[in-house]
Amino acid sequence: MPANRAPSHGDRLPPGIVYDEIDRYMDDLANRGDAALMAVEKQGMKDDWPIVGAAEGSFLHILARSVRAKRILELGTAIGYSGTWLARALADGGELVTVEHDAETAALAQKNFEKTGVTPKVRILVGSADRILRDLKGPFDFIFNDIDKAGYPAVLEPCIERLRIGGLLVTDNVLWNGDVARKVQSAETTAIRTYNERLAKDPRMIATIVPLRDGVSIAAKVRD
Numbered sequence: 001m002p003a004n005r006a007p008s009h010g011d012r013l014p015p016g017i018v019y020d021e022i023d024r025y026m027d028d029l030a031n032r033g034d035a036a037l038m039a040v041e042k043q044g045m046k047d048d049w050p051i052v053g054a055a056e057g058s059f060l061h062i063l064a065r066s067v068r069a070k071r072i073l074e075l076g077t078a079i080g081y082s083g084t085w086l087a088r089a090l091a092d093g094g095e096l097v098t099v100e101h102d103a104e105t106a107a108l109a110q111k112n113f114e115k116t117g118v119t120p121k122v123r124i125l126v127g128s129a130d131r132i133l134r135d136l137k138g139p140f141d142f143i144f145n146d147i148d149k150a151g152y153p154a155v156l157e158p159c160i161e162r163l164r165i166g167g168l169l170v171t172d173n174v175l176w177n178g179d180v181a182r183k184v185q186s187a188e189t190t191a192i193r194t195y196n197e198r199l200a201k202d203p204r205m206i207a208t209i210v211p212l213r214d215g216v217s218i219a220a221k222v223r224d
């Protein structure tokens with residue numbers, strides 16, 4: 001691999017958009033929440049769950065808080081790590097609806113939501129995101145999309161339709177270790193590229209990408 005090129009998924013190296021030492025620096029400074037949330041983070045690292053980590057978790061929290069989100073939708077619950085960051089950002093009386101297609105994983109998330117004290121604000125829906133979205137009514141103030149990457153294009157339109165004007169659609173892994181900008185043609189890379197391009201061109205949305213971890217897209221809905 002040439003020294004001046006960032007690694008790609010094809011190189012079988014750990015993901016990263018910025019240099020490792022910068023990623024570590026940001027992670028070291030990140031707010032990690034209380035002991036209960038740190039325990040979920042630790043479980044994620046120990047058991048290899050692809051959770052967003054502390055820097056991105058706190059970023060999600062800040063964004064949800066800044067739009068005073070009362071109704072948040074998360075696609076891809078895993079063990080409830082990002083879900084806890086989001087639930088803790090809710091305005092009084094707010095609700096997080098989080099979707100997970102694997103029932104055993106959803107049960108782990110339920111336990112963690114109990115430990116982090118957010119259960120009264122969280123509703124877990126078990127099933128595939130595209131199916132669940134068919135019956136789920138908006139509007140949401142904030143949507144976080146973190147499902148299987150090949151599934152991104154199918155959920156884009158339902159997410160935009162269910163977002164209120166002024167609401168945010170935030171999506172993880174949109175740089176896919178930089179592969180989206182290269183000639184990589186894997187199913188995931190192609191799907192993320194399609195998603196990013198559709199989002200960038202959508203007249204209802206203003207979108208940008210922040211090179212945090214594996215790339216986080218933030219899109220505000222500005223009109224119906």
Ligand SMILES: C[S@@+](CC[C@H](N)C(=O)[O-])C[C@H]1O[C@@H](n2cnc3c(N)ncnc32)[C@H](O)[C@@H]1O
Pocket residue numbers: 050051052053075076077078079080081082083099100101102105127128129130146147148151
């Ligand atoms: C990257 S992990 C989510 C991590 C989580 N957001 C966090 O940071 O704590 C993706 C999760 O979404 C679930 N998932 C993947 N594709 C899905 C789909 N199409 N519908 C529902 N859940 C899905 C997986 O089982 C996995 O638990």
